[in-house]
Amino acid sequence: xxxxxxxxxxxxGAPPRPSGRRVLLGVLGDIVVPIALYYGLRxxxxxxxxxxxxxxxxxxxxxxxxxxxxxxxxxxxxxxxGTMMLGVAAALIGGSPRFLLAKDGWLTGAAGLWFLxxxxxxxxxxxxxxxxxxxxxxxSDGTSWDVLWEREPAFRRIWRVSTAIWGVAMLLDAAxxxxxxxxxxxxxxxxxxxxxxxxxxxxxxxxNGVYYEVSGLWxxxxxxxxxxxxx
Numbered sequence: 001x002x003x004x005x006x007x008x009x010x011x012x013g014a015p016p017r018p019s020g021r022r023v024l025l026g027v028l029g030d031i032v033v034p035i036a037l038y039y040g041l042r043x044x045x046x047x048x049x050x051x052x053x054x055x056x057x058x059x060x061x062x063x064x065x066x067x068x069x070x071x072x073x074x075x076x077x078x079x080x081x082g083t084m085m086l087g088v089a090a091a092l093i094g095g096s097p098r099f100l101l102a103k104d105g106w107l108t109g110a111a112g113l114w115f116l117x118x119x120x121x122x123x124x125x126x127x128x129x130x131x132x133x134x135x136x137x138x139x140s141d142g143t144s145w146d147v148l149w150e151r152e153p154a155f156r157r158i159w160r161v162s163t164a165i166w167g168v169a170m171l172l173d174a175a176x177x178x179x180x181x182x183x184x185x186x187x188x189x190x191x192x193x194x195x196x197x198x199x200x201x202x203x204x205x206x207x208n209g210v211y212y213e214v215s216g217l218w219x220x221x222x223x224x225x226x227x228x229x230x231x
Contacts, residue, residue: 035194048186052100055190098182101189105177112170115163123149124163134221141223148220158215162208169207173200 034055041051118125127145135145148155176196180189212218 031194031197035190038190042187048097049100052097052190056100056103097186101186101193102178102181104193105174105181107174108170108177109174112167112174115167115170119160119163119167124160126163126166127159130159130162139218139222141221143221143223145221152220154216155220158212158217158220161215162211165207165211166204169200169204 038051038055041054042048046054115125127149131145134140136142145155173196177193180192184192
């Protein structure tokens, strides 16, 4: 990489690669810690509603701390915090633990719709999400993804289809979460919801990995399937 943090073949100013530590802290802050807090408070005799409320407020506090530190908020973090706060406000008005349990479903559904809507954008959402992780790293000859996007219709199609796969999967995941929230015993839902995240993500990784191989994404990024254009 040159300069540091910028993938080979990308221009300075491209999105930085997320570090493993940052990703891990995000998972802990948004999933593991709220679940642990919920069951810890329940074991201490706190009501279901209060325990759920405490866990729901954590992403908002994390986003507020980021804003105070950097005076900026990442798009997804802002979406998570905003949705959480709307869910908390609605739950406070209605006093419904079930609604708070279903908040992850509503959030995931909103994200899934965002993915699907972005298919018609200039560049779909998954292109922006995958670029910092893959460009210049995996089976790459160093060609910028900007170049591939402009020159290769197949490259553009792959990312639009992949974004659609993510959007549909997230909507299905959201539906499962809402059904669980309103039908299962209250204290089982947070744990099952946490287990559903790795299952959904693992299936998405497998399906997308197979699709990328079959569709020829890695042939394009490695230069083997790129149409040569004289400058």
